[in-house]
Amino acid sequence: MTKRHREWLFGYIFIGIWVIGFFIFTLYPIVQSFVFSMKSVRITTSGLEIIKNLGLQNYKDAFTYVYFLEALWNYILNTLITIPAIIVFSIIIGLLLNQKIKFRGIFRTIYFLPVIISSGPVLTKISEEGAMSIPSLDTNGFIGLLQNNLPLILADGITSLFSKIVLIMWFTGVPVIIIIAGLQKIDKAVYEAAAIDGASLWESFWKLTLPSIKPLINVIVIFSIVNISMFSSNEIMKIIDQRKLTQFGLANAFSWIYFLSTVIILLGFLGILNFNLNFLKRKKIRKLVKS
Amino acid sequence: MTKIKRGFIKIKEWMTKKYQSMKVKLKWSKLKSFVVKTIKNKKLMKSIFGKAAVYILLIIIGFIFLFPILYMISTSFKDINDLLDASVIWLPNTLYFANYQTALIVLGLPTKISEFFQMNALYQTIIVVGIPSITATLSTGLIGYGFARFDFPLKKFWLTCILIGFIVPQQVILLPQFVYFNNQLKILGTIWSYILPAATGQGLNAAVFILIFYSFFSMIPKSLDESAYIDGANEFKVFWHVGIKLSKQPIIIVFLFNFVWYWNDYYRASYFLTGSKWTTLPLKLSRFENAFGILVEQTDLQTTNLNEPLILAGTLLTVVPLLILYFVFQRFFVESIDRTGITGE
Numbered sequence: 001m002t003k004r005h006r007e008w009l010f011g012y013i014f015i016g017i018w019v020i021g022f023f024i025f026t027l028y029p030i031v032q033s034f035v036f037s038m039k040s041v042r043i044t045t046s047g048l049e050i051i052k053n054l055g056l057q058n059y060k061d062a063f064t065y066v067y068f069l070e071a072l073w074n075y076i077l078n079t080l081i082t083i084p085a086i087i088v089f090s091i092i093i094g095l096l097l098n099q100k101i102k103f104r105g106i107f108r109t110i111y112f113l114p115v116i117i118s119s120g121p122v123l124t125k126i127s128e129e130g131a132m133s134i135p136s137l138d139t140n141g142f143i144g145l146l147q148n149n150l151p152l153i154l155a156d157g158i159t160s161l162f163s164k165i166v167l168i169m170w171f172t173g174v175p176v177i178i179i180i181a182g183l184q185k186i187d188k189a190v191y192e193a194a195a196i197d198g199a200s201l202w203e204s205f206w207k208l209t210l211p212s213i214k215p216l217i218n219v220i221v222i223f224s225i226v227n228i229s230m231f232s233s234n235e236i237m238k239i240i241d242q243r244k245l246t247q248f249g250l251a252n253a254f255s256w257i258y259f260l261s262t263v264i265i266l267l268g269f270l271g272i273l274n275f276n277l278n279f280l281k282r283k284k285i286r287k288l289v290k291s
Numbered sequence: 292m293t294k295i296k297r298g299f300i301k302i303k304e305w306m307t308k309k310y311q312s313m314k315v316k317l318k319w320s321k322l323k324s325f326v327v328k329t330i331k332n333k334k335l336m337k338s339i340f341g342k343a344a345v346y347i348l349l350i351i352i353g354f355i356f357l358f359p360i361l362y363m364i365s366t367s368f369k370d371i372n373d374l375l376d377a378s379v380i381w382l383p384n385t386l387y388f389a390n391y392q393t394a395l396i397v398l399g400l401p402t403k404i405s406e407f408f409q410m411n412a413l414y415q416t417i418i419v420v421g422i423p424s425i426t427a428t429l430s431t432g433l434i435g436y437g438f439a440r441f442d443f444p445l446k447k448f449w450l451t452c453i454l455i456g457f458i459v460p461q462q463v464i465l466l467p468q469f470v471y472f473n474n475q476l477k478i479l480g481t482i483w484s485y486i487l488p489a490a491t492g493q494g495l496n497a498a499v500f501i502l503i504f505y506s507f508f509s510m511i512p513k514s515l516d517e518s519a520y521i522d523g524a525n526e527f528k529v530f531w532h533v534g535i536k537l538s539k540q541p542i543i544i545v546f547l548f549n550f551v552w553y554w555n556d557y558y559r560a561s562y563f564l565t566g567s568k569w570t571t572l573p574l575k576l577s578r579f580e581n582a583f584g585i586l587v588e589q590t591d592l593q594t595t596n597l598n599e600p601l602i603l604a605g606t607l608l609t610v611v612p613l614l615i616l617y618f619v620f621q622r623f624f625v626e627s628i629d630r631t632g633i634t635g636e
Contacts, residue, residue: 007441010526014437015449017430018501021491022449025468026456032467043470096349101342108625109618110353113360116617116624117610119555121577125606126359129366129599169355177625222458223499230461230558237558240462244469244562255462262460 037252043245058253068254071235072261079228079265081161082168086224087217090172094179095209115173120231127167171227175220182216183209214273221269229262367391367604374600387600394605397582398575413612416554416571419482419564424549427489427497428542434492435504436534440516457498461558469562480567485559495552495559500545507541508534544623551613572609579605 012019037058040051062068097108149155161168186209194204231237236258243251329335361381366374370387373379395402399412438450468488473479478487488494492501516529524532535542553559557573564570575582583597617624 008443011437011441011443011446013526014441014530015434017490018434018437018453018492019449021488021493022452022456025488025491025493026459026464029464029467029471030459032471033463036467093352096345096352099345101345101349105625107349107353109621110356112625113617114356116551116613117360117555119573120557121573122555122606122610125576125579125602126363129603166355166359169352170359226458226460237462240466241561244466248466248470252463252466255460255466259460259463263458266458 033252034256036249037256039249041248043248054249058250059257061250062253062257068236068239071239072258075229075234075236075258076261076265078160078164079225082164082171082228083221083224083265083269085161085168086171086175087220089169090175090179090220091213091217093172093176094183095205097176098180098183111176112173114170118170123167123170123231171224174223174227178216178220178223179213182213186212217273218270221273222266225262225266225269229258363603363607367600367607369600371598374598390600390604391608393583393601394608397579397586398572398605398608399570400608412570412572412575415569416612419485419560419569419571420550420553422482423485423489423494424546424553426486427492427494427500427549428546430490430492431497431500431545432504432534432538432542433530435501436508436530438501439505439508440513440533453498453501456493457496465559465562472563479563480565480569482569484563485553495549495556500549503541503545504538507538511537540623543620547616547620547623550616554613572612576605576609 038054038056039058040054042049042051093111097104097111101107190208191204194208199207228234236254240251240254240258243254365381365383367390368386368388369379369383370385370389373383373385373387376384392402401407401409401411401413438446468484469479472484476487478484485494489497511533516533519529519532554571555573557571557577560571560574561577564574579602580597583601
């Protein structure tokens with residue numbers, strides 16, 4: 001056995017457990033879920049009973065199901081509002097915490113606290129009892145002011161943003177830590193050099209800080225979308241949960257539609273973030289060069 | 292006596308002298324010039340205002356973060372009069388502990404010292420959450436080590452599979468798992484439905500943990516194990532010395548995160564543990580209202596109304612163990628993450 005083959009062997013010994021698990025506990029359920037979503041299935045005490053093949057009928061049913069469509073639409077809107085807010089807030093908080101300040105440890109502890117305690121039931125209970133919206137925002141007529149003076153869609157977006165501000169903040173725990181880790185890796189000398197060249201703080205943020213933490217923003221987007229989509233106070237999850245025992249096939253179709261919409265949102269965000277303006281510029285230059 | 296008197300006079304003289312010299316020092320004109328100087332010094336003022344702005348922002352954001360928790364704590368101690376009294380906002384007139392007593396009973400937690408040694412919901416949760424956390428930590432460590440230290444065919448492919456497995460929403464996987472754990476494997480309702488996926492690196496957020504270990508082990512120079520191989524160690528020995536002994540910190544971090552995330556994962560618990568003898572506190576909390584109703588029918592409690600303070604007391608109780616864990620191991624949660632490279636390059 002050569003050294004290379006030995007490395008192959010031991011590599012697979014170490015990750016073999018994962019490969020087996022991937023087939024049994026991840027891939028097999030995914031495939032099965034897809035198969036079930038095409039069938040009419042009933043769960044009985046003796047086991048699964050497949051009644052008949054439905055083809056795409058379950059999906060058609062899902063798209064005529066008003067409750068589900070409404071929940072899905074709410075989820076998509078919610079994610080589209082929440083994710084940019086999470087990115088902005090986590091960058092702001094990360095920049096603030098990265099400064100030389102006193103009590104940094106205490107602030108970090110407070111900002112990370114929600115990650116520890118936020119589970120579905122806890123958050124549901126808290127928001128049901130009205131602890132999630134800050135009362136002074138509602139009573140001061142601030143939201144009414146917005147609704148009167150802005151176009152309806154914009155006003156709705158902003159009001160829902162403000163009503164969810166605590167919830168959004170609570171999702172920034174891990175992203176903030178990722179941002180701080182990224183900020184600490186940037187060499188301080190670069191900033192000094194920029195300052196000597198006459199760059200203001202604002203300029204060096206856009207030209208230095210942001211480009212160097214950009215890969216981390218991708219990580220944050222992936223993590224946050226997965227985190228939100230797994231969240232059990234989510235309305236779609238409840239709909240799927242309720243049909244788990246009675247309409248198993250339909251529940252699987254729901255979860256596949258949900259999965260695909262999550263992936264589309266994810267790809268959309270990653271596409272926008274990594275859309276390279278230079279690419280267009282280069283094309284123009286190429287055209288100019290050719291002509 | 293005279294000696295003492297003389298001493299007093301001396302002290303008096305000394306004090307008056309000091310006072311006068313201080314008076315000279317504290318002349319208003321001097322103070323004024325000092326203030327003017329600082330205001331005119333633009334750089335200094337900028338830094339002072341900048342610092343103040345940073346602190347004010349941090350405190351405001353901190354308040355937004357803490358608001359729900361503070362609200363929860365203050366409300367959970369209110370009795371019915373305080374709850375209805377609009378003038379009571381933060382501090383209740385009396386600390387009303389009966390909410391907690393009722394919530395403890397509803398959640399199945401011990402109310403007397405003698406009940407501490409019996410099995411209760413807290414111990415069950417710790418078992419249901421703790422054992423999978425340990426197995427998941429070990430397995431993800433092994434897998435992360437394999438990916439980081441060895442080169443083998445299809446490595447990139449498997450790494451992409453890990454990421455894909457992370458993105459797939461839980462219920463796509465949990466729905467069929469729920470069925471075939473019940474029918475084929477017969478492990479539904481037992482703790483094995485948690486342990487088996489965890490032991491094969493397919494547990495909750497396992498992809499994140501594998502990537503943490505992967506980037507941590509990639510940081511350790513390879514020359515370290517090469518010298519060990521020359522000395523005649525085999526791969527497992529190297530794993531023991533490099534993988535386990537050098538990486539206590541990431542192991543603790545991964546374990547803590549596993550514990551917290553498994554604890555908070557109500558969804559998995561509601562699928563695998565419903566109707567079995569096992570339970571977790573968040574699962575109990577989600578059925579708080581029902582459990583309270585049953586309890587009221589069976590026994591006659593002092594408080595028979597399910598109100599806001601009671602529910603919030605129950606919520607707080609399910610969170611307290613995690614808070615204790617967090618404040619004890621806070622250093623690991625917050626600070627060491629930058630060192631293990633969760634940033635995932």
